Amino acid sequence: MPKYVPFQPLSLPDRTWPNQTIRHAPVWCSVDLRDGNQALINPMGPAKKMELFKTLLRIGFKEIEVGFPAASETDFSFLRELIEQQLIPDDVTIQVLTQARPQLIERTFEAIAGAKNAIVHLYNSTSTLQRRVVFRADKAEITKLAVDGATRIHELASQVSDGRVRYQYSPESFTGTEIDFSVEICDAVCNVWQPTIENKTIINLPSTVELATPNVYADQIELFCRLFKFRDRAIISLHTHNDRGTGVAASELALLAGADRVEGTLFGNGERTGNLDIVTMALNLTTQGIDSGLDFSNIKEVRRVAEFCTELKVHERTPYAGDLVFTAFSGSHQDAIKKGYDAMKESGQEQFEVPYLTIDPADIGRQYDPIIRVNSQSGKGGVAYLVENELGFRLPRRLQVAFSQVVQQATDSTGQEMPAREVGKKFLETYVSPPAELVYRSHKPLECDLEDQEMFQFSIEYQGVAHEVVGQGNGPLDALVHALTEKFGLAYDIQDYQEHAMEAGSGSSAAAYILLKTPEGTELYGVGQHRSLTKASILGLVAAINRCLGLSRDATSKR
Ligand SMILES: CC(=O)SCCNC(=O)CCNC(=O)[C@H](O)C(C)(C)COP(=O)(O)OP(=O)(O)OC[C@H]1O[C@@H](n2cnc3c(N)ncnc32)[C@H](O)[C@@H]1OP(=O)(O)O
Ligand SMILES: CC(C)C(=O)C(=O)O
Numbered sequence: 001m002p003k004y005v006p007f008q009p010l011s012l013p014d015r016t017w018p019n020q021t022i023r024h025a026p027v028w029c030s031v032d033l034r035d036g037n038q039a040l041i042n043p044m045g046p047a048k049k050m051e052l053f054k055t056l057l058r059i060g061f062k063e064i065e066v067g068f069p070a071a072s073e074t075d076f077s078f079l080r081e082l083i084e085q086q087l088i089p090d091d092v093t094i095q096v097l098t099q100a101r102p103q104l105i106e107r108t109f110e111a112i113a114g115a116k117n118a119i120v121h122l123y124n125s126t127s128t129l130q131r132r133v134v135f136r137a138d139k140a141e142i143t144k145l146a147v148d149g150a151t152r153i154h155e156l157a158s159q160v161s162d163g164r165v166r167y168q169y170s171p172e173s174f175t176g177t178e179i180d181f182s183v184e185i186c187d188a189v190c191n192v193w194q195p196t197i198e199n200k201t202i203i204n205l206p207s208t209v210e211l212a213t214p215n216v217y218a219d220q221i222e223l224f225c226r227l228f229k230f231r232d233r234a235i236i237s238l239h240t241h242n243d244r245g246t247g248v249a250a251s252e253l254a255l256l257a258g259a260d261r262v263e264g265t266l267f268g269n270g271e272r273t274g275n276l277d278i279v280t281m282a283l284n285l286t287t288q289g290i291d292s293g294l295d296f297s298n299i300k301e302v303r304r305v306a307e308f309c310t311e312l313k314v315h316e317r318t319p320y321a322g323d324l325v326f327t328a329f330s331g332s333h334q335d336a337i338k339k340g341y342d343a344m345k346e347s348g349q350e351q352f353e354v355p356y357l358t359i360d361p362a363d364i365g366r367q368y369d370p371i372i373r374v375n376s377q378s379g380k381g382g383v384a385y386l387v388e389n390e391l392g393f394r395l396p397r398r399l400q401v402a403f404s405q406v407v408q409q410a411t412d413s414t415g416q417e418m419p420a421r422e423v424g425k426k427f428l429e430t431y432v433s434p435p436a437e438l439v440y441r442s443h444k445p446l447e448c449d450l451e452d453q454e455m456f457q458f459s460i461e462y463q464g465v466a467h468e469v470v471g472q473g474n475g476p477l478d479a480l481v482h483a484l485t486e487k488f489g490l491a492y493d494i495q496d497y498q499e500h501a502m503e504a505g506s507g508s509s510a511a512a513y514i515l516l517k518t519p520e521g522t523e524l525y526g527v528g529q530h531r532s533l534t535k536a537s538i539l540g541l542v543a544a545i546n547r548c549l550g551l552s553r554d555a556t557s558k559r
């Protein structure tokens with residue numbers, strides 16, 4: 001006998017769910033304070049429970065499972081505090097879990113006394129495995145347990161006069177239960193509760209343990225809905241766990257299969273590998289243009305509260321909320337993200353279309369400036385994005401390539417990420433203010449008789465000595481190059497010149513990019529920035545010359 005036996009999926013060749021799409025949000029129920037809490041190393045005390053409860057209200061949950069009051073004094077008194085202090089808004093229903101045991105049910109009703117709206121959630125396990133090893137009971141005995149529990153709940157609920165009590169039943173371990181038996185036991189419970197179209201019962205079909213691929217769960221839900229006699233008088237609820245890492249997928253596919261409601265927790269906290277991550281599922285809907293009804297516009301705050309209350313960290317790669325999910329390290333991703341943002345800016349379009357990003361980080365209170373980070377895997381796109389973001393320089397393509405090599409050398413040698421500010425600093429010290437043998441002070445135009453030519457006098461310092469040099473050319477840059485060649489024998493050719501106005505906020509100055517070629521054929525960029533475009537250009541040229549001079553200094557010192 002093999003140690004692991006494959007799950008035997010049911011046969012549903014005429015399944016319809018693959019042809020469906022999700023068009024609206026389900027009813028959400030948070031089980032953070034119960035299923036999430038029961039799975040914590042340090043279960044929440046009253047203060048943490050209250051903080052999380054208030055956060056769940058702010059997010060917009062209208063159904064919240066607040067505990068298992070018959071199992072825990074903390075849960076019981078928390079519930080009493082919520083009710084007695086009138087902390088439950090009228091449009092919010094609290095839910096409480098109980099096993100199908102009379103004393104526990106009675107204690108549960110004591111806990112909810114005075115609540116305006118409550119769901120009493122009854123469960124018992126129905127799977128073949130649990131029937132055999134835990135309950136050692138046959139189907140009839142398991143059904144009797146559920147029916148007796150449902151009956152006691154019905155009796156106690158009929159005595160409640162000051163609030164509305166709704167019913168929920170979970171055939172726990174539904175995924176490991178034969179569908180016929182799940183239907184049979186849910187029908188039996190509903191025969192007791194007699195739901196109506198106006199007063200539906202919630203039938204929660206948990207993937208208590210995720211045993212198979214998510215499509216199998218969807219088949220189970222679709223078939224259950226077809227066979228269940230009370231389908232029209234029931235709200236079909238999902239409750240997935242994440243043992244195979246597909247808790248979200250299973251809930252999404254099962255919604256296609258006809259479910260109406262979903263239980264889960266923030267960031268998927270819960271037993272073992274966790275519950276359904278409601279944040280992910282809700283924001284997946286947002287990315288499809290569907291209003292989830294939940295507010296995650298400040299996801300950092302939601303995460304802070306969840307981490308504080310559960311004492312568990314949200315992983316860096318957790319969808320939407322993780323530290324690294326709006327960060328692209330690799331070059332081609334960075335390049336594409338930059339181009340995507342540029343294209344959106346240029347076209348002014350509202351539709352969010354940026355490669356590699358499914359959601360606008362700003363919509364969930366995150367910023368996109370730390371999206372791009374630079375390490376040795378990065379390329380020109382990301383490096384250029386950071387320089388533009390940090391300093392306002394829009395680098396010409398060849399300069400992007402050149403600077404990304406400078407950054408790569410630095411990150412390769414340290415093996416570390418280079419933070420945005422460091423990238424900016426590296427850019428400035430490499431291209432804008434490299435070590436200066438030549439310093440520009442000022443310039444003034446002189447009379448020039450030659451057509452298409454201009455003459456200038458430049459005040460400069462070269463190797464620590466002040467000079468006045470005169471040169472002529474087709475503009476100030478050409479004139480300075482000629483003056484320096486004549487006076488000091490500095491023979492560099494301008495290969496490329498580009499400029500742009502810098503965006504408002506950076507002092508409405510101009511940036512100029514000068515590519516110089518040395519007599520040996522090396523090409524080096526210099527960059528200038530100034531309120532005057534002419535001065536920005538001269539400063540860029542002087543920076544490029546200083547880089548050329550630095551290169552020959554290095555070559556001499558190596559000889
Ligand atoms: C999948 C889920 O998340 S289910 C929710 C699980 N959550 C919790 O259990 C929360 C905390 N639970 C507890 O503190 C305890 O289990 C209590 C207080 C509820 C009950 O405690 P105890 O009575 O000491 O017993 P314990 O939990 O060990 O009980 C197991 C017994 O209950 C029976 N049982 C288990 N679940 C159920 C159920 N849903 N309905 C009826 N009986 C049940 C078992 O068969 C077993 O019976 P046995 O003693 O005859 O063998
Ligand atoms: C109590 C039930 C719904 C549960 O938590 C589960 O089956 O996972």
Ligand SMILES: [Mg+2]
Pocket residue numbers: 035206208239241271275
């Ligand atoms: Mg659960």
